[in-house]
Amino acid sequence: MLETLSLMGNGFVSALYPVNILAMIAGVTIGIVIGCLPGLSAAMGVALLLPMTFSMEASTGMIMLGAIYCGAIFGGSISAILIHTPGTPASAATAIEGYQMTLKGQAGKALGTACIASFFGGLLSCISLYFFAPVLGKLAMKFGSPEYFWLSIFGLTIIAGVSSKSMVKGLMSGALGLLLSTIGMDPMQGVKRFMFGQSSLYEGINVTCALIGLFSMSQALILAEAKIKQRARATQFNDRMLLTKDELKNIAPTIGRSWIIGNLIGILPGAGASIACFMGYNTARQFSKHKELFGHGSYEGVAGSEAANNAVTGGSLIPMLTLGIPGESVTAVLMGGLIIQGLTPGPNLFVGETAKMTYTFFAGFVLIQFFMLGIGLLGCRGFANIARLSDAILIPSVTILCVVGSFAIHQNFVDVVIMLIFGVIGWLARKFGLNNAAIVLALILGPIGEKGLRRSLLLSGGDPRILFSTPVCWVLIALCVLGILSPVLMDKMAGKKIEEDE
Amino acid sequence: MKRFIFLALVAALVMAACSAYAWAPKKNVTVIVAYKAGSGTDNTARVLSKFATDKIGKTLVIQNLEGGSGSIGWTALANARPDGHTIGFINLPTLCSNIVEGLGDYKVDDFVPICNHVNETSLVMVGKDSPFNSVEELVKFAKENPGKLKASTNGMKASNHIGAELFAKSAGFTYMAIPYGGTADQLLALRQGEVDFSVAKEADIAAMMSEVKILGVFAEKRMASFPDVPTLGELGLYNKWYGSARAIVAPKGTSPEAVKFYEEAFKAAMEDPEYIAAAEKAGVTTLFMNAEDTAKLINQQYQFCTDEVAKLWD
Numbered sequence: 064m065l066e067t068l069s070l071m072g073n074g075f076v077s078a079l080y081p082v083n084i085l086a087m088i089a090g091v092t093i094g095i096v097i098g099c100l101p102g103l104s105a106a107m108g109v110a111l112l113l114p115m116t117f118s119m120e121a122s123t124g125m126i127m128l129g130a131i132y133c134g135a136i137f138g139g140s141i142s143a144i145l146i147h148t149p150g151t152p153a154s155a156a157t158a159i160e161g162y163q164m165t166l167k168g169q170a171g172k173a174l175g176t177a178c179i180a181s182f183f184g185g186l187l188s189c190i191s192l193y194f195f196a197p198v199l200g201k202l203a204m205k206f207g208s209p210e211y212f213w214l215s216i217f218g219l220t221i222i223a224g225v226s227s228k229s230m231v232k233g234l235m236s237g238a239l240g241l242l243l244s245t246i247g248m249d250p251m252q253g254v255k256r257f258m259f260g261q262s263s264l265y266e267g268i269n270v271t272c273a274l275i276g277l278f279s280m281s282q283a284l285i286l287a288e289a290k291i292k293q294r295a296r297a298t299q300f301n302d303r304m305l306l307t308k309d310e311l312k313n314i315a316p317t318i319g320r321s322w323i324i325g326n327l328i329g330i331l332p333g334a335g336a337s338i339a340c341f342m343g344y345n346t347a348r349q350f351s352k353h354k355e356l357f358g359h360g361s362y363e364g365v366a367g368s369e370a371a372n373n374a375v376t377g378g379s380l381i382p383m384l385t386l387g388i389p390g391e392s393v394t395a396v397l398m399g400g401l402i403i404q405g406l407t408p409g410p411n412l413f414v415g416e417t418a419k420m421t422y423t424f425f426a427g428f429v430l431i432q433f434f435m436l437g438i439g440l441l442g443c444r445g446f447a448n449i450a451r452l453s454d455a456i457l458i459p460s461v462t463i464l465c466v467v468g469s470f471a472i473h474q475n476f477v478d479v480v481i482m483l484i485f486g487v488i489g490w491l492a493r494k495f496g497l498n499n500a501a502i503v504l505a506l507i508l509g510p511i512g513e514k515g516l517r518r519s520l521l522l523s524g525g526d527p528r529i530l531f532s533t534p535v536c537w538v539l540i541a542l543c544v545l546g547i548l549s550p551v552l553m554d555k556m557a558g559k560k561i562e563e564d565e
Numbered sequence: 566m567k568r569f570i571f572l573a574l575v576a577a578l579v580m581a582a583c584s585a586y587a588w589a590p591k592k593n594v595t596v597i598v599a600y601k602a603g604s605g606t607d608n609t610a611r612v613l614s615k616f617a618t619d620k621i622g623k624t625l626v627i628q629n630l631e632g633g634s635g636s637i638g639w640t641a642l643a644n645a646r647p648d649g650h651t652i653g654f655i656n657l658p659t660l661c662s663n664i665v666e667g668l669g670d671y672k673v674d675d676f677v678p679i680c681n682h683v684n685e686t687s688l689v690m691v692g693k694d695s696p697f698n699s700v701e702e703l704v705k706f707a708k709e710n711p712g713k714l715k716a717s718t719n720g721m722k723a724s725n726h727i728g729a730e731l732f733a734k735s736a737g738f739t740y741m742a743i744p745y746g747g748t749a750d751q752l753l754a755l756r757q758g759e760v761d762f763s764v765a766k767e768a769d770i771a772a773m774m775s776e777v778k779i780l781g782v783f784a785e786k787r788m789a790s791f792p793d794v795p796t797l798g799e800l801g802l803y804n805k806w807y808g809s810a811r812a813i814v815a816p817k818g819t820s821p822e823a824v825k826f827y828e829e830a831f832k833a834a835m836e837d838p839e840y841i842a843a844a845e846k847a848g849v850t851t852l853f854m855n856a857e858d859t860a861k862l863i864n865q866q867y868q869f870c871t872d873e874v875a876k877l878w879d
Contacts (some may be wrong), residue, residue: 110602110629117615117843207759248633250746253721262640262669265633332753387772388753395603395749398772403612405846408772473630473637514746521743522715522759 094134188377240505276485329378343371
């Protein structure tokens, strides 16, 4: 124990070497820029800079890549808040409340909330990285095919949360998303489904493409429809970024809950930040004292989503470092970086000489969060001015970003066409009161659920009892029931409270 | 006079060198990798690119065009402008089996081989808590309980599914193949105990050696890295090499001078002691083959796919 403590202490000492500080500042800045550009994901950023780290010391290289990762996950929220364009799928839920805040002239406050929530989410995730990594790592081993099926069902119950206006339309949106998620090669038999001869659709509809279309392109269409607004003259623009003490106190429990959600989701391979942000957002809504603000610009919603997606960063490192299981593409690239440095992920990272590198990286990960907060708050002051731009500038800029962003994913024009189709779908969906967030959620979760269900049944020879065979399954089933019933129960309880107050 | 002869010799050497390297890239070189960042192919490509940059004199920019089991990136590579500034990594036998399956828009002739980079042998493995300690025990149980054993694969008809089929067909047992859509998930299922055995390649298990038992290798003779593990051929089962190879190719129409230039540059990179050390650490089993031998390998793998693999699914 004492030995571990001294390793942790020494980690901080070596993480504070000037070269490491430089790596953090550079990494966070590059990450934020990559994150806020739609189409450029955290994974791409990390992969792009990976060769640069080959010649660095292992810990410095890992710190730099970790900084890009954290920066990119936060950076995605900037464009989500300002122009309703989530820079990465991890910020999809942030766009819901964040953009509403911008419309109300509170862009600064939304960015500030995102920054502070990301900071705490990331910082808290370091605690689990430090103290519970070996224990939590085992959780990843407990998730087999039946568990993934239930996880996706639990994720889908969030639709009830995001569709506050009309449950029926929320369910319709979810069903549409699930239907769209069946496009591509069937994951079990390799049968081509609804591909219309397009080999680009082989792996299904690219979620980033769909996201850019549904959120951003549809936004540009909506803006273009209405009269051009000159926001620069809007009187109610308020660029105060820091939250008051009361507001901070208000979001503290939200951040705590999102930390736990983000961390656990981060640990599970294949789930990742894009699901965690929705779960964090939904939980924030369920526990909020100001539910009426949700859908109309609630800073608690922004905090819930952003704390959760940044808590994923620390969580996703756990199975990669302790078991050599990369949970998502970013950690896969990081693991590649480790292997190229000659370090084998697994328990041996925590003993002997390599433990020094591991704990320096951990300490660096803690410090990265502080740099993210600093650089974020400084930069956002400038970014917030985007909210003042006139629609005449905003509409073409967003359209260009959409086209370039969707093209950047694979350098493929088919992706641009898919983005445009989803732009129209998103525009129509908003006209009919359908919910774009629910469509995206179902699009992400559909394949996870389908694989989980079909693989489980293949393993059991068609016996459905396999879906109820482990304690983890039952926990998830309980969560699903809770997820479905909680909106009803919460309403009842809220009703009672009002009666009591009277 | 002596000086003059010396200068003349130098001049002659320089000219000889110039004619041998008549071609050199004028701008950064795009390297297409048909798998996503962080995948096995991507990692090995990045290690080599780092050491090849000096030899090529321009930066190698890796472009990950993943999807469609490699076919999206390879279609892009086949259709790239053959001016010597776009090259790419191909995976065998996947490139060939994609052609046989009709995935993607390319044929074997659409690529000009430059050289081979990596060869990985496939292995038969079980989880560390498995009751089976040898291929014989596994085969005996499988024959007594037909269809009962489950094997995880990296996808329907994907490379490790082909390996499991070759093993099972040669041993004469039936089993259930469960596709996991990727090697990482395939091996996680094996470690979780969701399935009984797996066939995967040596580099895939570098990070988890203590958690699996390797029972047999798809090689013609025992491997230096696993001297105690029998080859399947020794046991009277599948007796040829099976595994995957990663080669570097250019689109059809690339000039022979450019191909020669890259062949020499990559050869030099693969012989660089620093590269060798880095590759060893990263678990990359380098095997340089010149353009001619690589062409033979590609054709032989194509034959293998049309003759043997196609029969597996009947």
